[in-house]
Amino acid sequence: MKSKIFFGLAFVISSAAFAAEPAPVVTSWKNPECLTGECEVKGMKMFIRKYRDTSMGGAYMTAEMETANKDLLKKYAFVQYIEGCVFAENSKGERQLAYRENLGKKGQPFKHVGPEIDSGPDNDPIYWSTANAGFDELRGIQIYRHSGYATKNPMTNNNFGSWASKDKNLDSAKLYVSDMPSWTHFSKDINFTWKAQNSSLKFKICLHKIEDIPEKTIDGKITVPNPINCMEWASNYVYDKRTSRIVEMKDVHPYCKASQETI
Numbered sequence: 001m002k003s004k005i006f007f008g009l010a011f012v013i014s015s016a017a018f019a020a021e022p023a024p025v026v027t028s029w030k031n032p033e034c035l036t037g038e039c040e041v042k043g044m045k046m047f048i049r050k051y052r053d054t055s056m057g058g059a060y061m062t063a064e065m066e067t068a069n070k071d072l073l074k075k076y077a078f079v080q081y082i083e084g085c086v087f088a089e090n091s092k093g094e095r096q097l098a099y100r101e102n103l104g105k106k107g108q109p110f111k112h113v114g115p116e117i118d119s120g121p122d123n124d125p126i127y128w129s130t131a132n133a134g135f136d137e138l139r140g141i142q143i144y145r146h147s148g149y150a151t152k153n154p155m156t157n158n159n160f161g162s163w164a165s166k167d168k169n170l171d172s173a174k175l176y177v178s179d180m181p182s183w184t185h186f187s188k189d190i191n192f193t194w195k196a197q198n199s200s201l202k203f204k205i206c207l208h209k210i211e212d213i214p215e216k217t218i219d220g221k222i223t224v225p226n227p228i229n230c231m232e233w234a235s236n237y238v239y240d241k242r243t244s245r246i247v248e249m250k251d252v253h254p255y256c257k258a259s260q261e262t263i
Contacts, residue, residue, distance in 0.1 A: 025047070027045065027048075027231055029045070030043040034068075041065065041228055042068055042173075043066050044063065044207050052237060052248060055246065067173045070167060073175050074210075075211075077126045077146040079224045080117075080127040082201060083113075084111075084252035084256045085097060085112065089195070091241070102119055111256060113256070116219075116220040117221075128149060143165050145213075150177065151169055151174075151175065152171060184199045188244075202252055205230065206230040208228060
């Protein structure tokens, strides 16, 4: 999900959960154009940490982009697509969708049938977009649409901050975004009745030239053209009532594919 407001709490949770876990799984892409001549984008990386125990499960992602020099970072940003849903379920067989803020609208069903733009508090398709982007007349500087991107990897560095459209804040020719979706968890009471929140979500995050990314999308059902590179990941865990355990799924839950909500 796009909003960075959750991030401080999310990082505390993830740090505790992953304290004893191995290093994240890293997927790397190197631009082949760099082997034969000049290139602006050098590569992209994705860092994934997964966690699952008897009562909860989820994944945490960080994406990194690297350009040939710091100034080129202004030209590129990420777009993320989301598919699936978050829903509550109980031992009575009742199901209920969760709700979220999406495309700048609050109280939207947390359900995406087929890949859709993962937005959040605004309708800019750029992942981790900045709501006040544009020319700041007071300070006389351009606020870039992705000025909230982190200058260090939030998964491995507690001291990350945003570059805030200021060259002096850049530590390197790299910028980062992260996502920690709602985790799946369940509980039982003394009568052995149970309730669970299931988070069955798949994602694809793509690196683009900002000039190719529309400034707004109405319903999120767009595909931004000309991706430089894309990577897929998931936080797809559900409570299995047969085994009374959290299990990781390969595909999104059938409830998330239905065109109509079923309670």
